[in-house]
Amino acid sequence: MPSKKALVRRPSPRLAEGLVTHVEREKVDVDLALEQWETYVEALRAHGWETVEVDPEDDCPDSVFVEDTVVMYKNVALIARSGAESRREETIGVEEAVARLGCSVNWIWEPGTLDGGDVLKIDDTIYVGRGGRTNAAGVQQLRAAFEPLGAQVVAVPVNKVLHLKSAVTALPDGTVIGHIPKVDRPALFPRFLSVPEEAGAHVVLLGGPKLLMAASAPKTVELLTDLGFEPVVVDISEFEKLEGCVTCLSVRLRDLYA
Numbered sequence: 001m002p003s004k005k006a007l008v009r010r011p012s013p014r015l016a017e018g019l020v021t022h023v024e025r026e027k028v029d030v031d032l033a034l035e036q037w038e039t040y041v042e043a044l045r046a047h048g049w050e051t052v053e054v055d056p057e058d059d060c061p062d063s064v065f066v067e068d069t070v071v072m073y074k075n076v077a078l079i080a081r082s083g084a085e086s087r088r089e090e091t092i093g094v095e096e097a098v099a100r101l102g103c104s105v106n107w108i109w110e111p112g113t114l115d116g117g118d119v120l121k122i123d124d125t126i127y128v129g130r131g132g133r134t135n136a137a138g139v140q141q142l143r144a145a146f147e148p149l150g151a152q153v154v155a156v157p158v159n160k161v162l163h164l165k166s167a168v169t170a171l172p173d174g175t176v177i178g179h180i181p182k183v184d185r186p187a188l189f190p191r192f193l194s195v196p197e198e199a200g201a202h203v204v205l206l207g208g209p210k211l212l213m214a215a216s217a218p219k220t221v222e223l224l225t226d227l228g229f230e231p232v233v234v235d236i237s238e239f240e241k242l243e244g245c246v247t248c249l250s251v252r253l254r255d256l257y258a
């Protein structure tokens with residue numbers, strides 16, 4: 001029986017100092033961010049996900065973006081090594097949390113770099129973005145970690161956005177969705193649906209037809225509703241100012257043995 005646990009991590013009081021790469025820096029309201037984070041976590045819980053809080057890392061402004069620190073495949077947690085040096089300390093608490101949950105733990109090692117936001121899993125196909133945060137050695141190490149377990153790893157160039165999953169995610173039926181101006185090579189995906197907004201490219205699969213989506217993508221919410229999905233909409237404006245999206249605020253653990 002698949003597990004329904006999700007790792008989340010409370011925002012740091014230093015959130016406003018988080019990295020920005022492809023957007024202009026805007027003032028972040030940290031109190032509002034905390035409220036938005038609580039609503040996000042509540043939306044996961046309301047749809048049957050047991051949330052597991054990783055110990056907060058107050059000195060790491062970007063620690064709320066927990067998705068970037070670990071990639072799960074089956075029962076294995078591959079601890080990432082961010083292409084952004086300021087984010088590397090974030091993995092310590094995550095490693096403890098996944099080990100406590102009974103995962104086998106593996107690591108990306110120097111010279112490899114990889115951010116979890118660059119990894120999109122669709123069943124046993126694992127797309128990995130080769131971009132600003134994930135290098136060729138990181139891609140090779142991901143292959144070495146997961147291909148022996150039955151995955152097929154497909155490397156995808158990412159030049160226009162921070163992470164692969166800033167450009168594309170996948171619907172429950174496996175269709176990849178993305179906002180064309182931000183996707184380097186849509187032809188790499190066997191089934192691709194173009195969506196009208198950049199933030200519309202980001203969905204978290206909550207189960208069945210339910211999709212967690214950002215309030216900043218109303219036209220895509222309408223499009224996906226019309227296709228028979230059921231968007232659950234949350235406002236994450238303060239995280240979007242730091243290039244965050246709905247996917248990066250949690251890591252779903254669906255294949256634990258416990």
Ligand SMILES: NC(=O)NCCC[C@H](N)C(=O)O
Pocket residue numbers: 018019020021062065067068084087116117118162163165166242243244245247248
């Ligand atoms: N997976 C993600 O989309 N992560 C967002 C990370 C945002 C953070 N400010 C960063 O630049 O690393």
